[in-house]
Amino acid sequence: GPKVLQIPSHQIIDMGQMVTLNCDPVSNHLYFYWYKQILGQQMEFLVNFYNGKVMEKSKLFKDQFSVERPDGSYFTLKIQPTALEDSAVYFCASSFQGLSNERLFFGHGTKLSVL
């Protein structure tokens, strides 16, 4: 079935550095999402994105976070600078129409370890 790919699967960086997490969503999908999961706990919504714009973001989406998808390439989550509390697994998801009755397709996640 349709797949969302996330690159890399694991990223280790020093606190204060910049990191970019990459997501290749399902090819015909138009809405993109990032979720954060700490230590196998609850999945927390970060942001959703459509037509080049952030539609909605949560309190977890700090000023150090940004998202973009330049010209249909990867949908990226950039954190600059990183903090220790940013260590988590970040899941990318996509959907076609962005409707509430649609299922989301999730990637396998990128584990971010901030040292």
Add this chain to the structure above:
Amino acid sequence: TQTVSQSDAHVTVFEGDSVELRCNYSYGGSIYLSWYIQHHGRGLQFLLKYYSGNPVVQGVNGFEAEFSKSDSSFHLRKASVHWSDSAVYFCAVSLNYGGSGNKLIFGTGTLLSVKP
């Protein structure tokens, strides 16, 4: 504010047993309810969803869930579990607004362990 509550953090059953994973929500308006499964180290996979109509909805791999407005619940059930059903199960709600992105609010998850 909408919330999702999964009261059981961990459920252990034997292969062939039936299982029910509980989910309760609080929200007064129109919502969509869904269940997702997460195998260890993997992303979430969709199981089933409900918005209206028949309160019992069928999903993949023999799972079904029943919506109850009076109980504000959407419990997930399976009649006979297999060891491969061992995973974390997340209940989720999303508000009924269209076209501006589907923001899912997840419960804390229930780890299902199926013993042989």
